Amino acid sequence: MRRFTSALFLIGLGLLIVAIYQQLGLQASSNIGQAINTVAADQLGAANFVTAVVLGYRGLDTLVELTILFTAATAGALVLGTRKPSTKRDPDAGFILQTGADLLFPLLLIVGLYIIMHGHLTPGGGFQGGVILASAFFLPILARPGSSIDHHWVSFIEGLAGASFIYIGLLVMFDGKAFLSPVAGNGVFGELFSAGTLPLLYAAVGLKVGAELAGLLANLSDTEAVD
Amino acid sequence: MEFLILIIVAIMLASAVAVLLLKDFLAALAAFSVVSLGLSVLFVILRAPDVAMTEAAIGAGLSSLLFALAIRRLGLWRTNDAGPEE
Numbered sequence: 001m002r003r004f005t006s007a008l009f010l011i012g013l014g015l016l017i018v019a020i021y022q023q024l025g026l027q028a029s030s031n032i033g034q035a036i037n038t039v040a041a042d043q044l045g046a047a048n049f050v051t052a053v054v055l056g057y058r059g060l061d062t063l064v065e066l067t068i069l070f071t072a073a074t075a076g077a078l079v080l081g082t083r084k085p086s087t088k089r090d091p092d093a094g095f096i097l098q099t100g101a102d103l104l105f106p107l108l109l110i111v112g113l114y115i116i117m118h119g120h121l122t123p124g125g126g127f128q129g130g131v132i133l134a135s136a137f138f139l140p141i142l143a144r145p146g147s148s149i150d151h152h153w154v155s156f157i158e159g160l161a162g163a164s165f166i167y168i169g170l171l172v173m174f175d176g177k178a179f180l181s182p183v184a185g186n187g188v189f190g191e192l193f194s195a196g197t198l199p200l201l202y203a204a205v206g207l208k209v210g211a212e213l214a215g216l217l218a219n220l221s222d223t224e225a226v227d
Numbered sequence: 228m229e230f231l232i233l234i235i236v237a238i239m240l241a242s243a244v245a246v247l248l249l250k251d252f253l254a255a256l257a258a259f260s261v262v263s264l265g266l267s268v269l270f271v272i273l274r275a276p277d278v279a280m281t282e283a284a285i286g287a288g289l290s291s292l293l294f295a296l297a298i299r300r301l302g303l304w305r306t307n308d309a310g311p312e313e
Contacts, residue, residue, distance in 0.1 A: 123276035
């Protein structure tokens with residue numbers, strides 16, 4: 001029965017792939033977003049047009065996305081993140097994992113911060129860099145399960161970053177513009193300090209995502225395993 | 228280029244079916260992350276590096292980690308037994 005279901009699933013997927021192949025011809029369409037490509041550089045000054053869309057034209061969507069992530073992380077920690085005080089902790093990992101974690105931690109930190117800071121210039125940005133930051137802070141816990149991150153600091157950073165995202169959006173309204181609309185002052189196209197408020201917004205997103213996911217992972221790994 | 232895409236799609240399909248058929252939860256999890264990895268390579272080929280980074284970081288990395296922690300929490304993590312139980 002199970003074999004039969006799998007075979008049916010496989011046939012369906014194959015038909016779907018064939019249908020997509022027939023429709024698209026597997027060619028990357030180059031005329032999608034042609035309109036954005038022509039106006040985004042002048043309007044927002046961000047070299048990465050994806051960032052221009054994510055934070056400039058659709059800033060409110062990003063705010064809602066952050067809210068969804070926050071809700072999911074809270075629910076995950078609430079459901080799975082309880083720990084009996086009597087349970088034993090796992091022993092420390094072996095020499096190779098400990099040394100590897102120590103070596104990788106600064107490297108991952110730099111890569112994460114680089115991706116967040118250059119989100120308006122190169123591919124990447126707050127969400128991707130935030131996940132890398134979270135994994136950087138989770139590695140030491142993986143190597144030494146006894147140690148844990150300071151949850152007060154994590155929630156402080158998370159709240160500060162989330163609030164500053166909203167405050168930047170509100171500050172724009174003093175200029176008489178819409179909520180979260182990008183501020184002018186584009187700077188030189190393609191330089192690190194350019195594109196108005198977009199890098200600040202992405203820094204807030206990156207810190208929030210990083211703190212949230214690091215807290216969630218630490219919470220989940222802190223729970224006891226069922227034998 | 229189309230040849231490469233077809234190979235990646237075949238690998239993704241094979242590992243997606245493997246997720247269904249494997250009895251070991253950790254092996255199924257590894258196959259699941261192969262699907263995400265193939266998808267992120269596919270995004271690079273289709274010239275969407277932003278989405279590829281998101282898929283590699285969140286799909287292949289973080290969600291696998293979350294699944295692994297959930298498997299450990301639920302007591303389904305068996306690494307040193309004789310084989311899959313029937």
